[in-house]
Amino acid sequence: MSPSEIVTAFIRAIEAKDVPAAAALAAEDISYENMPMAPIVGREGMSATLEGFLKSASEVDWQIVDQWEVGSTVLNERLDRFKIGNGWLELPIAGVFKVNDEGLITLWRDYFDMGSYQKQFAELTAS
DSSP states (O other), X not given: OOHHXXXXXXXXXXXXXXHHHHHTTEEEEEEEEETTSOOEESHHHHHHHHHHHHTTOSEXXXXXXXXXXXXXXXXXXXXXXXXXXTEEEEEEEEEEEEEOTTSOEEEEEEEOOHHHHHHHHHHXXXX
């Protein structure tokens, strides 16, 4: 698979809330970086963090708006959507992924507005 296909498969696994399948596409020493937060290094830490993000969502829909592959680097623009209760938390994302020669993601860096995430999450979980 190409780096772009690997990243797309990774995202589809997350949408299915299949963290083990997503983790299988990540290197053991992956650096997972949500830019407003401290980096998480390692497959286990990434998996635990993903589980935390996904647990409150009954559905996950990450829409890839556009995606580019430059060598082993994949950049994408996404709308990450999480159904929480009766509403959707929608978060525009700019993502950067690096894929090694073994076809594993070694870097996953997402840029987003933490304030927007926190506000929407609070509104959706207030009841």
